[in-house]
Amino acid sequence: MKSLIAVLTVIGVLVVIWYAACVPMNIKGVLTEAERAGAVVEPEGARERRNLGAFGLVAGNGFAIPATWAQARPRLPAPHQVAIELWQTTVMKKITSKRSLVHHAWVTLSATLLGFGIGTGLGILLAVGVVHSRVMDMSVMPWAIVSQTIPIIALAPMIIVVLYSIGVQGVLPKAVISAYLSFFPVVVGMVKGLRSPDMMQLDLLATYHASKPQGFWKLRLPASMPYLFTSLKIGVAASLVGAIVGELPTGAVAGLGARLLAGSYYGQTVQIWSALFMAAILAACLVGLLGVIERVTLKRMGMGS
Amino acid sequence: MMANESDTPVVVEAKSLDLTFQTNDGQVQALKDVNLTINKGDFVSFIGPSGCGKTTFLRVLAALEHPTGGTVTVNGMSPDEARMKRAYGYVFQAAGLYPWRTIAKNIRLPLEIMGFSRSEQEKRVKDVLQLVDLEGFGDKHPWQLSGGMQQRASIARALAFDADILLMDEPFGALDEIVRDHLNEQLLELWARTGKTIAFVTHSIPEAVYLSTKIVVMSPRPGRISDVIESPLPKERPLDIRDSPEFLEVAHRVREGLRAGHAYD
Numbered sequence: 415m416k417s418l419i420a421v422l423t424v425i426g427v428l429v430v431i432w433y434a435a436c437v438p439m440n441i442k443g444v445l446t447e448a449e450r451a452g453a454v455v456e457p458e459g460a461r462e463r464r465n466l467g468a469f470g471l472v473a474g475n476g477f478a479i480p481a482t483w484a485q486a487r488p489r490l491p492a493p494h495q496v497a498i499e500l501w502q503t504t505v506m507k508k509i510t511s512k513r514s515l516v517h518h519a520w521v522t523l524s525a526t527l528l529g530f531g532i533g534t535g536l537g538i539l540l541a542v543g544v545v546h547s548r549v550m551d552m553s554v555m556p557w558a559i560v561s562q563t564i565p566i567i568a569l570a571p572m573i574i575v576v577l578y579s580i581g582v583q584g585v586l587p588k589a590v591i592s593a594y595l596s597f598f599p600v601v602v603g604m605v606k607g608l609r610s611p612d613m614m615q616l617d618l619l620a621t622y623h624a625s626k627p628q629g630f631w632k633l634r635l636p637a638s639m640p641y642l643f644t645s646l647k648i649g650v651a652a653s654l655v656g657a658i659v660g661e662l663p664t665g666a667v668a669g670l671g672a673r674l675l676a677g678s679y680y681g682q683t684v685q686i687w688s689a690l691f692m693a694a695i696l697a698a699c700l701v702g703l704l705g706v707i708e709r710v711t712l713k714r715m716g717m718g719s
Numbered sequence: 720m721m722a723n724e725s726d727t728p729v730v731v732e733a734k735s736l737d738l739t740f741q742t743n744d745g746q747v748q749a750l751k752d753v754n755l756t757i758n759k760g761d762f763v764s765f766i767g768p769s770g771c772g773k774t775t776f777l778r779v780l781a782a783l784e785h786p787t788g789g790t791v792t793v794n795g796m797s798p799d800e801a802r803m804k805r806a807y808g809y810v811f812q813a814a815g816l817y818p819w820r821t822i823a824k825n826i827r828l829p830l831e832i833m834g835f836s837r838s839e840q841e842k843r844v845k846d847v848l849q850l851v852d853l854e855g856f857g858d859k860h861p862w863q864l865s866g867g868m869q870q871r872a873s874i875a876r877a878l879a880f881d882a883d884i885l886l887m888d889e890p891f892g893a894l895d896e897i898v899r900d901h902l903n904e905q906l907l908e909l910w911a912r913t914g915k916t917i918a919f920v921t922h923s924i925p926e927a928v929y930l931s932t933k934i935v936v937m938s939p940r941p942g943r944i945s946d947v948i949e950s951p952l953p954k955e956r957p958l959d960i961r962d963s964p965e966f967l968e969v970a971h972r973v974r975e976g977l978r979a980g981h982a983y984d
Contacts, residue, residue, distance in 0.1 A: 614813060615817075617781075618809065618811065621781055621802065621807070622828075622880075623805060624832045632831070632832070715819040716819050
């Protein structure tokens, strides 16, 4: 109960800050519209107002404050505007509609999940290689780290162009970018996890004359599970970012990235913000789902706390 | 060093064993000219200050370390061959049970690795759980057990595959005095019942004297044997034997041996 109050308080404060921020952000646009509609604005004329500070304008035109929360194309949409847009494009629209945010979220989600699957599989395989082979340890890890220093926004168009030239398009190029971002945390986490058994436990297996595969399946892999889940949670969020970024340079017609892009073309800030929130909700659901799977799995393994 | 006059078979024989570790600070001589014979059914304790090589010697027997000089045989084979034949069970200072396995499944681990049949696994797990007094705890996870019980489970795990040698590296070192006494008593009972050969590393004089038929006193830098004491105590040993004059006499000799090893400091 106490923590619920704390959580709601934080949300409340954020919403208040948000509403407050809308006022100076939108005041110029609101005053211009108001003046066109015949209201008396202080000072008169858009030119006069151009060099004035936003806070000064708010102070001189208190009547215009409510309008800053109700513009059709605000610079910063108010929370309720985003909420209404979200409601109308999810619950009120048929999923098959081109304007349904659920439809767009699904397009992005499918690429995210495919990329996450590829990235996780690749990450685990690389980690197994790194742990078992010194050569791979020395050669793979530096490249894995380098790969993450390249801005994905620069790399994404190239990946898409190269894949398109060999005839790969649709969900796969996006999934590749998504996998590119998600494999790294999995590699790092799994390498740490597979190396987590201490010397004593490895010695114990040696006294049983256990083979390497036995050591892997019976000791290293189960010991790495807590580490794996931690990296999966990071990886899935990175996957979503990758899928969205993958939609930006292609001029994709569907997906959350496409919504962001279209929104910014047409100055539809409400649409941009609702797409952003949809992405955040999606990420939260994915991470939350992994958290549930983690709890159940570790509990069944007897490692739950 | 000790002549083997009886005709009980020799299990471990070390002859002028040397072991030098290469470290970043140069060479460290962990064992120097170690000669020792362990007969079948012996309970041998290794006692000495840290750095005297007692654990290293045990690890050499287990083929976890390899000597740089001299020879050592286990059951007449090299330690490596003995390891492949799974001739010994090793008990570490920490129980080292897998947290994701129940006690029964932890004990089953070596059996799975060694390819025992399913029914044989069940039977053996049941038997050794009984042997260490843990019946009814097979389905518990390690964290549900006390430290002493965990260590008993780890002994059960070492016993499960019928190795005739038990190598124990300060198995009760992390436990409190009362639990330790209790486990010592149980260990003796278990040793009497199974007839295993036990090599036991400890830094407790009473523990060494109470348990052993043979006490190997070691001294450090370089690790070497300074005394080997054949215990005159009877095989049957209630806990209060520790107040008898014979016990105190052996303990005194061990203490003297330890002091002699430290004469220079």
